Amino acid sequence: MQVDGRWLKHTLDFALSGGRLNLEDATALLEIPLGTEESRAIADAAHALALRQSRQGRIWTAIGVDYCPCPQNCSFCSFGSDWGIVQDSHEWTEEQVVDAAARFAAEGASWITIRTTQHYPLERVCSLARAMRERIPNCPTLVANVGEMSLEQAEMLYDAGYSVAYHVFRLREGTDTGIDAEERLRSLENIRRSRLGLAFLAEPIGPEHTAAEIAREMVRARDLGAVIMGAMARVPVPGTPKAHLGQIPEEKLARIIAVSRLIGGEVAQEICVHPPSDAAVAAGASAVVVETGAVPRDSEEIRKEWRGLTMAQAKQLLGRHYPSVAGA
Numbered sequence: 001m002q003v004d005g006r007w008l009k010h011t012l013d014f015a016l017s018g019g020r021l022n023l024e025d026a027t028a029l030l031e032i033p034l035g036t037e038e039s040r041a042i043a044d045a046a047h048a049l050a051l052r053q054s055r056q057g058r059i060w061t062a063i064g065v066d067y068c069p070c071p072q073n074c075s076f077c078s079f080g081s082d083w084g085i086v087q088d089s090h091e092w093t094e095e096q097v098v099d100a101a102a103r104f105a106a107e108g109a110s111w112i113t114i115r116t117t118q119h120y121p122l123e124r125v126c127s128l129a130r131a132m133r134e135r136i137p138n139c140p141t142l143v144a145n146v147g148e149m150s151l152e153q154a155e156m157l158y159d160a161g162y163s164v165a166y167h168v169f170r171l172r173e174g175t176d177t178g179i180d181a182e183e184r185l186r187s188l189e190n191i192r193r194s195r196l197g198l199a200f201l202a203e204p205i206g207p208e209h210t211a212a213e214i215a216r217e218m219v220r221a222r223d224l225g226a227v228i229m230g231a232m233a234r235v236p237v238p239g240t241p242k243a244h245l246g247q248i249p250e251e252k253l254a255r256i257i258a259v260s261r262l263i264g265g266e267v268a269q270e271i272c273v274h275p276p277s278d279a280a281v282a283a284g285a286s287a288v289v290v291e292t293g294a295v296p297r298d299s300e301e302i303r304k305e306w307r308g309l310t311m312a313q314a315k316q317l318l319g320r321h322y323p324s325v326a327g328a
């Protein structure tokens with residue numbers, strides 16, 4: 001395959017007219033040098049597709065419910081018990097979760113994600129959805145970001161009030177994570193077969209990951225029918241085994257977002273970026289994350305918003321690139 005100006009124009013036109021990019025094309029798009037004219041053309045095409053597909057900017061909120069050491073010891077996660085970062089355990093009460101969710105809803109969140117560690121009981125996750133639906137008028141879309149699940153458990157989450165599951169085949173799953181890769185794929189297939197929609201970001205991306213590895217997860221997400229795609233950079237939490245590798249630059253994450261938008265085509269409604277940046281929202285991200293509670297990218301429980309991104313700031317950021325922002 002000859003990657004030149006003609007190829008780029010043909011590939012971008014193909015994606016903009018609804019074509020499904022394959023792994024080879026996606027990898028080549030990721031490998032085009034940053035800061036070039038070609039790089040700008042990729043971002044512009046992705047943003048044009050985002051304006052057509054998403055039309056509005058949206059805020060994805062997340063509440064980390066439990067803060068505890070996790071025996072799975074994923075090499076990037078501050079909760080890994082072997083890293084000794086998180087030593088005590090506590091969890092938010094139902095009332096605390098519902099209060100935080102109600103605040104996010106009142107401020108215009110499009111999604112409220114309940115995030116737990118791998119072994120948190122699903123019955124409690126279901127009970128949180130019922131409480132939120134009961135207490136929050138016009139409750140935003142509820143998302144479950146929990147451990148592995150059978151088809152029956154996915155249906156149970158749906159019946160409790162969740163519409164979407166955030167579930168991901170992480171980069172180097174089974175090597176850099178303590179989760180069996182096959183088990184992870186089974187959960188993804190169970191979600192695909194259930195009534196839940198799937199949200200699947202390529203993550204957690206570090207400087208060592210190749211373009212092909214990143215592209216593979218984005219194509220996987222699209223092929224599983226993910227309604228929300230996007231990308232998340234790994235945050236180097238001191239004390240985790242991956243911390244010394246550092247973090248990818250904002251421009252690189254923005255390119256990954258642009259390619260994610262182009263791969264997502266007419267399958268993914270929204271593209272989400274984390275951490276947010278102006279460059280990524282200008283390159284096809286239609287959703288940014290505001291989160292609170294237990295955050296696996298930090299060594300302390302967050303009582304307000306992680307790294308200070310407030311709902312108001314998120315709306316401002318999205319408003320610079322979209323004609324309107326949901327909930328604004």
Ligand code: SF4
Pocket residue numbers: 070071072073074077078079080116117118177178179296
């Ligand atoms: S990423 Fe999830 S499974 Fe892995 S250590 Fe953290 S909480 Fe546990």
